[in-house]
Amino acid sequence: xDINYTPAELEFRDEVRAFVSVxxxxxxxxxxxxxxxxxxxxxQRWQRILAKRGWYAANWPVExxxxxxxxxxxxIFEEECAAFGAPRLISFGVNMVAPVIIKFGTQTQKDxxxxxxxxxxDWWCQGYSEPGAGxxxxxxKTRAVRDGEHYIVNGQKTWTTLGQHANMIFCLVRxxxxxxxxxxxxxxxxxMASPGITVRPIITLDGxxxxxxxxFDNVRVPVANLVGEENQGWTCAKYLLTHERTGQxxxxxxxxxxxxxxxxAARELRNGRPLLDDPLFRAQVAExxxxxxxxxxxxxxxxxxxxxxxVPGAESSILKIKGxxxxxxxxxxxxxxxxxxxxxxxxxxxxxxxxxxxxxADYSAAPAxxxxxxxxxxxxxxxxxxxxxxIAKMILEL
Amino acid sequence: xxxxxxxxxxxLQDTVVRLVRxxxxxxxxxxxxxxxxxxxxxxxQQLGELGLCSVPIAEAHGxxxxxxxxxxxxxxxxxxxxxxxxxxxxxxxGAGLLQQLGNAQQCEALLPRVASGELQLAVALEESQSHxxxxxxxxxxxxxxxxxxxxxxxxxxxxxxxAGLILLSARTAGEPLDEQGISLFLLDPxxxxxxxxxxxNIDGPHACDVxxxxxxxxxxxxxxxxxxxxxxxxxxxxxxxxAQCAEAVGGMQEAFxxxxxxxxxxxxFGAPIxxxxxxxxxxxxxxxxxxxxxxxxxxxxCVADEVDSEERSRRLAAAKFVVVRAxxxxxxxxIQLHGGIGxxxxxxxxxxxxxxxxxxxxxxxDDHHLQAYAELLKSA
Numbered sequence: 188x189d190i191n192y193t194p195a196e197l198e199f200r201d202e203v204r205a206f207v208s209v210x211x212x213x214x215x216x217x218x219x220x221x222x223x224x225x226x227x228x229x230x231q232r233w234q235r236i237l238a239k240r241g242w243y244a245a246n247w248p249v250e251x252x253x254x255x256x257x258x259x260x261x262x263i264f265e266e267e268c269a270a271f272g273a274p275r276l277i278s279f280g281v282n283m284v285a286p287v288i289i290k291f292g293t294q295t296q297k298d299x300x301x302x303x304x305x306x307x308x309d310w311w312c313q314g315y316s317e318p319g320a321g322x323x324x325x326x327x328k329t330r331a332v333r334d335g336e337h338y339i340v341n342g343q344k345t346w347t348t349l350g351q352h353a354n355m356i357f358c359l360v361r362x363x364x365x366x367x368x369x370x371x372x373x374x375x376x377x378x379m380a381s382p383g384i385t386v387r388p389i390i391t392l393d394g395x396x397x398x399x400x401x402x403f404d405n406v407r408v409p410v411a412n413l414v415g416e417e418n419q420g421w422t423c424a425k426y427l428l429t430h431e432r433t434g435q436x437x438x439x440x441x442x443x444x445x446x447x448x449x450x451x452a453a454r455e456l457r458n459g460r461p462l463l464d465d466p467l468f469r470a471q472v473a474e475x476x477x478x479x480x481x482x483x484x485x486x487x488x489x490x491x492x493x494x495x496x497x498v499p500g501a502e503s504s505i506l507k508i509k510g511x512x513x514x515x516x517x518x519x520x521x522x523x524x525x526x527x528x529x530x531x532x533x534x535x536x537x538x539x540x541x542x543x544x545x546x547x548a549d550y551s552a553a554p555a556x557x558x559x560x561x562x563x564x565x566x567x568x569x570x571x572x573x574x575x576x577x578i579a580k581m582i583l584e585l
Numbered sequence: 586x587x588x589x590x591x592x593x594x595x596x597l598q599d600t601v602v603r604l605v606r607x608x609x610x611x612x613x614x615x616x617x618x619x620x621x622x623x624x625x626x627x628x629x630q631q632l633g634e635l636g637l638c639s640v641p642i643a644e645a646h647g648x649x650x651x652x653x654x655x656x657x658x659x660x661x662x663x664x665x666x667x668x669x670x671x672x673x674x675x676x677x678x679g680a681g682l683l684q685q686l687g688n689a690q691q692c693e694a695l696l697p698r699v700a701s702g703e704l705q706l707a708v709a710l711e712e713s714q715s716h717x718x719x720x721x722x723x724x725x726x727x728x729x730x731x732x733x734x735x736x737x738x739x740x741x742x743x744x745x746x747x748a749g750l751i752l753l754s755a756r757t758a759g760e761p762l763d764e765q766g767i768s769l770f771l772l773d774p775x776x777x778x779x780x781x782x783x784x785x786n787i788d789g790p791h792a793c794d795v796x797x798x799x800x801x802x803x804x805x806x807x808x809x810x811x812x813x814x815x816x817x818x819x820x821x822x823x824x825x826x827x828a829q830c831a832e833a834v835g836g837m838q839e840a841f842x843x844x845x846x847x848x849x850x851x852x853x854f855g856a857p858i859x860x861x862x863x864x865x866x867x868x869x870x871x872x873x874x875x876x877x878x879x880x881x882x883x884x885x886x887c888v889a890d891e892v893d894s895e896e897r898s899r900r901l902a903a904a905k906f907v908v909v910r911a912x913x914x915x916x917x918x919x920i921q922l923h924g925g926i927g928x929x930x931x932x933x934x935x936x937x938x939x940x941x942x943x944x945x946x947x948x949x950x951d952d953h954h955l956q957a958y959a960e961l962l963k964s965a
Contacts, residue, residue: 188587188588188589188590188594188654188883188886188887189586189587189887190586190884190888191586191887193586195589197587259586261655360642446965449962449963449964449965450965452662453964453965463879463962463964466959469957469959469962470955471961472956472962473955473959473962474906474955476903476957476958477902477903477906477958478877478907480881480884480900480903481877481880481881481903481907482877484880484881484883484884485876485877485879485880487586487588488588488879488880488883491586492588493859502876505872505876507871508869508873509873509876509877525675530630538627555839569797572866574863574869575866575869575870576862576866576869578868578869578872578873579862579865579866579868579869582872583845583859583865583868583869583872584849585845585848585849585859585860585865585868
């Protein structure tokens with residue numbers, strides 16, 4: 188056992204650090220640090236830069252253009268990227284649908300979709316949740332009825348993150364309404380430009396347009412877009428969710444957020460000295476840092492075990508719970524650190540080019556909204572309560 | 586980074602697992618607890634014969650030269666079976682101090698006897714007012730002809746009642762809270778003027794208070810330079826904390842296992858109570874805490890023997906903090922999920938719960954270590 192990085196791992200860290208410090212555009216880093224809005228182009232620019240270096244699809248097998256990195260290397264990579272203010276990769280394509288296509292897709296599907304994900308030509312979104320199917324995902328009602336070489340899709344998806352940018356959506360649809368809940372579901376790839384698709388924004392409590400509703404009205408989808416077998420889509424869904432969950436610990440983002448918290452608390456004053464030197468506040472910062480360390484070591488342990496034994500197991504549910512809780516705790520402290528400055532809600536302040544007339548620190552515009560936005564962490568990807576059900580069933584066998 | 590055990594470490598683990606399974610049932614433990622000196626000398630002897638007592642001690646002094654991870658493996662199993670022997674106090678904390686501060690002569694004379702299990706050590710650092718602060722030392726040592734004269738009062742010295750030698754901090758210069766002027770001495774408890782009052786602690790192991798009334802000890806009883814012991818006291822407490830974290834993880838795993846078994850067998854409202862979601866989620870929470878505590882025990886074991894640094898201190902304080910919080914949570918919830926049976930003396934879970942809660946009262950509690958961490962917090 189050795190908790191320290193090996194010389195090779197340290198060398199890798201230096202390599203990543205050297206690359207990211209130069210390659211990451213300053214304007215993108217500044218936006219991320221200050222919590223300003225990122226455009227579609229910002230995300231795509233960064234993706235292209237990574238793709239050119241061969242580092243975009245870190246989780247893919249080498250033969251498909253992946254890196255072949257170890258768990259520790261991936262961790263180092265994510266940490267370095269986040270530390271420099273790189274945007275978090277939008278995972279729907281590269282880290283969600285791609286692993287499913289690689290595992291369950293046909294050769295034609297692999298040949299068609301994987302290069303387009305790598306090049307950024309396709310922007311994917313996720314069609315899982317429905318108005319009546321949240322935590323109880325298997326109760327989804329969107330129907331796909333076979334009609335010759337097509338499926339006719341009718342229904343509604345919701346909470347579709349960044350669906351406004353997407354040209355492709357992967358959907359769970361019901362192909363056999365008579366089968367037991369999880370049996371009659373299929374995994375379909377759908378072109379967002381298909382006639383009959385409507386995307387409508389949902390504005391969240393922070394005023395942001397991040398999620399959408401997607402309506403399907405007699406949308407024709409080629410049967411060739413089915414991944415895996417008809418009515419076996421739940422297998423794909425579960426496989427994808429395990430991958431999603433593993434990434435959801437978000438250690439790198441939490442570390443970057445903690446660094447931001449310390450910087451802000453060092454600049455905000457209370458009683459004539461930095462808030463970070465206030466014993467009560469300092470102890471709270473210390474506590475989240477300690478918790479984060481514990482979660483980081485746990486993440487590495489669990490992922491290392493998963494790498495040795497294949498697919499990450501239900502332990503990833505523990506990481507999802509702990510990782511989301513700590514990220515929320517840090518955002519809570521950052522909001523608190525700002526005192527009254529957390530209150531003003533001037534949406535233009537989140538535009539990078541906006542010349543603010545408020546004489547507040549540039550870092551004070553985003554955190555309160557972010558705090559509310561991040562309540563999503565314990566809700567999506569299987570709510571934390573669902574994760575506890577999974578732990579109880581899969582690990583504890585209760 | 587590597588989280589696997591070497592073949593040697595797996596063998597060590599197997600040895601300890603087998604030993605405690607065969608010699609340390611809960612019923613036997615109860616007998617040991619009731620006997621003089623509150624643990625089993627026979628078991629201690631077995632630890633010596635199997636070479637386990639020698640694991641934490643350097644090869645140069647008749648030991649095995651084990652790593653922090655080796656200590657972790659031993660302590661986890663001792664914790665799993667609630668072993669009462671002062672292995673941590675003697676072999677890790679005491680021997681570590683002796684090794685770090687003792688001169689060649691002192692080490693050669695004593696450490697091989699410690700490594701064999703023949704000589705047991707205890708560590709007396711806490712005083713009535715000190716509240717985990719190692720530099721708050723009021724016990725005094727003054728130079729006299731041919732040695733030192735000690736006066737003062739040390740409290741709750743675990744294993745102090747059975748130890749052949751007690752390592753004891755005393756002030757040789759300065760004011761009560763000065764960081765300078767603290768020295769470490771080897772005290773033969775049979776010396777004239779030493780009185781010990783022994784008692785069991787609520788979590789099982791026995792301890793004693795040590796009153797020193799003008800006790801004369803020879804000059805060669807001083808360990809290291811006079812007045813400069815504090816860095817070693819802090820460093821070795823870090824090693825002891827790592828061992829304690831491992832012990833706690835063994836106890837938490839067992840308390841968790843007992844509770845999970847209970848949830849699967851105890852019937853109420855016509856079903857095993859583990860079918861109720863509110864209890865399932867509580868168990869999931871406990872499992873999460875256990876995961877974090879296990880990680881931090883490993884982290885602590887890996888850094889325990891590193892060269893002293895702020896990073897090492899931070900990590901050890903963090904480990905103790907996480908483990909203390911997790912241990913209390915698991916202990917309290919384990920009792921709660923068991924209901925009344927979890928509160929009875931005759932059921933081992935109750936003793937695990939006591940141990941898990943009370944470990945925060947040794948080597949610093951969560952507040953102490955959070956404060957220590959906060960003081961060392963990096964600003965960016």
